[in-house]
Amino acid sequence: MAESKELIVSDFSWSPEFVQDLHTSAERTALLYHLSYRCLGSIPKLERLIREQAVETQLLFGSSETVLMKCVGTSSNLVTSLFPGLKQAIEMNKPKLAVTYLEKTKTWIDDIIRAVDDIVNRYDQQNQRVAECISDVIQEQNETEVRQTQQSVEMKRVETAVANLKEELEKNAKDIEEIEKTNQMKNSEIQKCAVNVSRKKHSVGILSSLVPHTPSFINSIYNAITAPGVDDKKYDLSVELSRLTSEKRKLQNKEAKLNVELIDLQLKLDSSNIKQGLIQASVVHLKDVHSCLSEIQKILVQLKKFWEKVEFMLERLKNKHFVNEFLTDDHDTRNQFLQSIEIAIKFWNTFGQNCQKANSILYVQSKDAYQFLETSPSSLSEGHWKEQYETVMKKLNQINFQEPSTAAITECHTDI
Incomplete structure (x- = not known):
C-alpha cells in the first residue's frame, strides 16, 4: 500500500457549534414571526400574509428535521457498516471487499447531498416569499405615513436615536466582519502548520483519508506528533482563536440587543398612531426573520x-489504497490503518450525536413554536395583547449567541 500523502484541505470546516447557531436562529425565527403576527392583527391582509409565511417556515423546519435524521442514519451506517467492513478487508487482505463497502x-x-440541496433551494424560495411579504408591509407603511399629517418633538428625538442606533449597528457589523477575517487567517495558519506536521507521520496521512479536515482533526495531528515548538504553536493559536470567538459572540449579542432596542424605538416613532408604529416594528421583525432563515440556509x-x-475523500481512499489485487503485507502499515479507522469511528459518533441534537431542535420548532397562530391577534384585549407582546420580547432578549469558554475551544481543537 503506497504511503498516503494527502494534504489538509483548507476550504471548509464543520464545527460542532453549528448546533447552537441553528438553535439560536430557529428560535428567533418563531419569536419574530410571533411579534409580527401580533403587531399586524388589526390589518387582516397583512395578518394573512404573516400567517402564510409562518406556516411555510414551520413546514420547512419539519423537512429540515428529516434531512438531519438522514445524517444521523448515515453516520451510524459508517460506524456500524463501512468501518467494520474496511477493517475486515484489511485484515483479510481483500481490496475488492473494501471497494464494495465504499x-x-x-x-x-x-x-x-440531493436531500440537502433540495432543502437549501426551498429555504431560498421561502426567503423570496418573506422578502415579498416585507414589500407588502412596507407599502402599507408608506400609505399610512401619507395619512400622517404631523410629527411631534418627541418623534423627532426618537428619529435621531434610531439614526444613531443604525449607525452603531453598522459599526458593529464592520467589527464582526474584521474579526471573521482575522479568524479565517488564524484557521489558515493552523491548517498550514498541520499540513507540515502531517508529512512527518505515515499514519496521519492515512487518517486524513478517513476523517474530514475539521479543527478537531487538525489538532489530532498535533497530538500524534511531538516536535519542538509544536505544542507552543498549538497553544498560542488556540488561545487566539478562543479570544476571537469570544469577541465575535459579544458583538453578536450586542447586535441582537441593539436590534431589539431599535424595534422599541421605532414603535415610539408614532406614539399618536399605534398602527403606524406596529407596521414599522413588523418590517424590522420580518427583516430579522429573513436574516435568520439565511443563517439556517x-x-x-x-x-x-x-x-x-x-x-471526495472516500473516493480518493478507494483509488489510492484498494484498487490493487493486494493491500499490503506490512504489519505496521496495517496496524496504522486500523488505528486510523478507530479514530474515525469516534469522530463519526460525535458528528451523529450533533446531528441528532440539531434534529431535536427543529422538531420542537416545527411542532410547538408556532402555536401562537391558533389565536387571532384581533381577538385579544388591549391588556392581553400587551402582556403577550412583552412576554415574547422578553424571550427574544434572553436569546444570545453562546460564548464558548476557553476550555470548550481547546476541547474542540483536541478531541475527535
Missing part, C-alpha cells in the same frame, strides 16, 4: 459541502 457508502452520501449549505467533501 461504493455502497457513496449511494448513501449521494442521497443526503448557510448552515445547510455547509452541511452539503461537508458531505461532498466526505464523498
Whole structure:
C-alpha cells in the first residue's frame, strides 16, 4: 500500500457549534414571526400574509428535521457498516471487499447531498416569499405615513436615536466582519502548520483519508506528533482563536440587543398612531426573520459541502489504497490503518450525536413554536395583547449567541 500523502484541505470546516447557531436562529425565527403576527392583527391582509409565511417556515423546519435524521442514519451506517467492513478487508487482505463497502457508502452520501440541496433551494424560495411579504408591509407603511399629517418633538428625538442606533449597528457589523477575517487567517495558519506536521507521520496521512479536515482533526495531528515548538504553536493559536470567538459572540449579542432596542424605538416613532408604529416594528421583525432563515440556509449549505467533501475523500481512499489485487503485507502499515479507522469511528459518533441534537431542535420548532397562530391577534384585549407582546420580547432578549469558554475551544481543537 503506497504511503498516503494527502494534504489538509483548507476550504471548509464543520464545527460542532453549528448546533447552537441553528438553535439560536430557529428560535428567533418563531419569536419574530410571533411579534409580527401580533403587531399586524388589526390589518387582516397583512395578518394573512404573516400567517402564510409562518406556516411555510414551520413546514420547512419539519423537512429540515428529516434531512438531519438522514445524517444521523448515515453516520451510524459508517460506524456500524463501512468501518467494520474496511477493517475486515484489511485484515483479510481483500481490496475488492473494501471497494464494495465504499461504493455502497457513496449511494448513501449521494442521497443526503440531493436531500440537502433540495432543502437549501426551498429555504431560498421561502426567503423570496418573506422578502415579498416585507414589500407588502412596507407599502402599507408608506400609505399610512401619507395619512400622517404631523410629527411631534418627541418623534423627532426618537428619529435621531434610531439614526444613531443604525449607525452603531453598522459599526458593529464592520467589527464582526474584521474579526471573521482575522479568524479565517488564524484557521489558515493552523491548517498550514498541520499540513507540515502531517508529512512527518505515515499514519496521519492515512487518517486524513478517513476523517474530514475539521479543527478537531487538525489538532489530532498535533497530538500524534511531538516536535519542538509544536505544542507552543498549538497553544498560542488556540488561545487566539478562543479570544476571537469570544469577541465575535459579544458583538453578536450586542447586535441582537441593539436590534431589539431599535424595534422599541421605532414603535415610539408614532406614539399618536399605534398602527403606524406596529407596521414599522413588523418590517424590522420580518427583516430579522429573513436574516435568520439565511443563517439556517448557510448552515445547510455547509452541511452539503461537508458531505461532498466526505464523498471526495472516500473516493480518493478507494483509488489510492484498494484498487490493487493486494493491500499490503506490512504489519505496521496495517496496524496504522486500523488505528486510523478507530479514530474515525469516534469522530463519526460525535458528528451523529450533533446531528441528532440539531434534529431535536427543529422538531420542537416545527411542532410547538408556532402555536401562537391558533389565536387571532384581533381577538385579544388591549391588556392581553400587551402582556403577550412583552412576554415574547422578553424571550427574544434572553436569546444570545453562546460564548464558548476557553476550555470548550481547546476541547474542540483536541478531541475527535
